[in-house]
Amino acid sequence: AKVYGCGNCGDMAALAYTLLQQWGVKPLDLMKCTNMDHMFVVIGMRDGADPTDYRSWGPEAVVCDPWAPGVLGGQKGRHYAASEIAATMVGGQTTRYTSVQRFPQPGSHRL
Numbered sequence: 001a002k003v004y005g006c007g008n009c010g011d012m013a014a015l016a017y018t019l020l021q022q023w024g025v026k027p028l029d030l031m032k033c034t035n036m037d038h039m040f041v042v043i044g045m046r047d048g049a050d051p052t053d054y055r056s057w058g059p060e061a062v063v064c065d066p067w068a069p070g071v072l073g074g075q076k077g078r079h080y081a082a083s084e085i086a087a088t089m090v091g092g093q094t095t096r097y098t099s100v101q102r103f104p105q106p107g108s109h110r111l
Contacts, residue, residue, distance in 0.1 A: 009067035013039040016066050029099045040065040042082060042099075051099035057082045 017030045020041065029042040029051060045051070046058030054061075061082035 009037075009065075010039040012066040013041050013064075016064050017041050020064070027102065029102050031097050031099055034098050038067075040068070045082075045099075052097055054082050054085045054097065059083070 013030060017028055020028055020043065025043060027043075027045055027047075029045050030039065031042055031051070032039050034052075041064040042057060043062045043064055044058070044060040046056075046061065049056045049058060049061075051057075059081075062079055063082050063085055064079050
């Protein structure tokens, strides 16, 4: 994705996750939709949140979805409040999520 400037959602989400991690952004979650084929990053998910329920991610949580502008209903662009995920990402459809990778790991120091 970095070399060619393109890739599927998993490639682009992994690249965004890696770059954000290198820039010191915390906390980060690399997310996967479990009932559709899509990956994205969540920045700022609160401690103790249930990664399967976006409503628990907290008011500071932001979705970073570099693949989605104009795709899957992502008309707002590459980032938006996590509270808007159901309407923005999947056009109001219910979906499920899981955290594939978290930085820093749970229980470690957070800024």
